[in-house]
Amino acid sequence: MTAEAKANVTLAKPSEAFRAFCSHLEEHGIPAEPSAGSGVVFRYDGFEVHIAERPDSLGFVVRAPSPNILYFVKEAVVQHLSETEPDAALALRWSDGGAAARPPNFQLATVESCEPVHDMMIRLRLQVDDCAALGTDGLHIKLMIPSDAAREPVWPAVAKNGTTAWPQGPDKLHVRYYTIRSFDLVRKTVTIDVVRHYGGKIAEWASTARKGASLGLMGPGGGGIPETTGCLFLAGDYTALPAIARILEALPENAAGTVLVTASQPGSGRQYLPETSLTVREVDGGSLYAEASRLVSAESNVQYAWFGGEFDEAQSMRRLFKQELGLDKDHQLSVAYWRRGKETDASLGEHDD
Ligand SMILES: Cc1cc2nc3c(=O)[nH]c(=O)nc-3n(C[C@H](O)[C@H](O)[C@H](O)COP(=O)(O)OP(=O)(O)OC[C@H]3O[C@@H](n4cnc5c(N)ncnc54)[C@H](O)[C@@H]3O)c2cc1C
Structure with a gap:
């Protein structure tokens, strides 16, 4: 860990805020682990958040591998806190400094x-x-x-x-x-x-x-890039083509599996993507989900599945990955990249999945 910040927040009901914080993170699949003293630590994706419960306050210590990630995590802490303690969230001050001209990232x-x-x-x-x-x-x-x-x-x-x-x-x-x-x-x-x-x-x-x-x-x-050695299933519409291309570039030469993408013209998906040992299939404007469900039942050895695209398709894909393929949260990811008829404001961290 190269970056660290601390904060102590005075609260009327610290134990309620503490419980709300813990259950919120656990809902996101980040379990609390015991920490030294009267607190817990949440570890996820290379960063950690220690929370200590005190009689009149909560103490936070955030550690991250880079200033960029530290900034995101500090912001997430304040946003979670503001759901139950908006005044305290406004008053919170971090040990590594306050207002700056621009976010570091x-x-x-x-x-x-x-x-x-x-x-x-x-x-x-x-x-x-x-x-x-x-x-x-x-x-x-x-x-x-x-x-x-x-x-x-x-x-x-x-x-x-x-x-x-x-x-x-x-x-x-x-x-x-x-x-x-x-x-x-x-x-x-x-x-x-x-x-x-x-x-x-x-x-x-x-x-x-x-x-x-x-x-x-x-x-x-x-x-990030999925870390898996098994058979992959990657799918997405045009918005996910750049992400799929990055994933394919990062895979080992002998990686196996299927890529399913939308293609307005035969071959346009293949042409855009880098050379790959995976089999590339295209869908010309129809439902990616329909084609995916047909394919994966025939390819049930899929060990990691990934989708990026429209909200409704992302929901259906998630069900397919979890229920049909039986993949747990570490072996599948289905993300809504956009939502038909709706604007998604990324300044609010909205992702719509
Ligand atoms: C993690 C992540 C990575 C992404 N990467 C890329 C990327 O590399 N390239 C890319 O192009 N997009 C990408 N997207 C999707 C992109 O953020 C959205 O498409 C975004 O809404 C486009 O913003 P806009 O200002 O053009 O349209 P907005 O103002 O957001 O939307 C206006 C209208 O257009 C509709 N709309 C939005 N996107 C599409 C679409 N693709 N096709 C048809 N209608 C649409 C909306 O439903 C809305 O009705 C990514 C999204 C996420 C969450």
């Missing part, structure tokens, strides 16, 4: 090029200051542009309690998750592939972006 990016990469996607190559920071801690970032395109952007700052202070009212930002398709440490660029779709602010911004245009970027975080 925020960068201003400038468009270097913008070109079609697939009949459904535009590739943005973005110039950033700290490219190395984008190569660890997860595959995804938040992209942000002003909600009102006519306004000068006002970027997020850090509040005194360590959470992100997002601009409000007319300065509100439109924030969405995207996958880092690739990065070039020498040229300090990252590549993002944006799906063209009707009515999307980022999708429209990308389709008209010019060299030199700027946008905000925050992250990375969320979602």
Whole structure:
């Protein structure tokens, strides 16, 4: 662990807040382990949160492998606390400092090029200051542009309690998750592939972006490469193609299994994806779920299953992975990348799964 922060929060009913905290994390599949003294520790994905219950307060110690992850975890602690103790959450102060001009994982990016990469996607190559920071801690970032395109952007700052202070009212930002398709440490660029779709602010911004245009970027975080040696089943619509490509690039040469993707034209999915030892299958606009259920019953040796795509399909896929394939939470992941007819605000950490 390289980064640490502490906080002590005075509370009227510390044991209630303590219990609420523990049950919230346990609902997310993160069990409490006993810690030294009168507290517990939650360990997950390389970070840990120690909570000590005291007569009039709760003490938090957060440790993480990088300042970027530490920032996310501190923010999550405050957000959980605000559900039961909103005033205390506002008053909380971390030992490693308060308000800062910008979140440590925020960068201003400038468009270097913008070109079609697939009949459904535009590739943005973005110039950033700290490219190395984008190569660890997860595959995804938040992209942000002003909600009102006519306004000068006002970027997020850090509040005194360590959470992100997002601009409000007319300065509100439109924030969405995207996958880092690739990065070039020498040229300090990252590549993002944006799906063209009707009515999307980022999708429209990308389709008209010019060299030199700027946008905000925050992250990375969320979602890594599955660690498995067994037979894989990976599926997704256009929005998940960049993530599937990253996963395929990271797999060992002899990895086995099936990739199922949406393809507007025969071969377009295969063409986009890197060379792989997995069998790539395409669905031309029909239901990925219908094809997946047909395939996996015939391929019941699947040991890890992954899906990214529309909310309803993500729900059906999760059921398929759990019930038909009998995979536990460590061996399957089905994530809603977007939801038909609904906007999902990534500034609220919304993910819709
Ligand atoms: C972890 C994660 C990683 C992601 N990675 C990528 C990525 O690499 N590339 C990418 O293009 N997307 C990716 N997405 C999906 C992307 O965040 C959403 O599609 C987002 O809604 C697009 O923002 P927007 O401003 O264009 O549209 P919004 O303003 O959010 O939505 C406007 C309308 O468009 C609809 N809509 C949203 N997305 C789509 C779509 N794909 N097709 C049809 N209608 C849609 C919405 O339902 C809404 O009605 C990812 C999402 C997550 C959670």
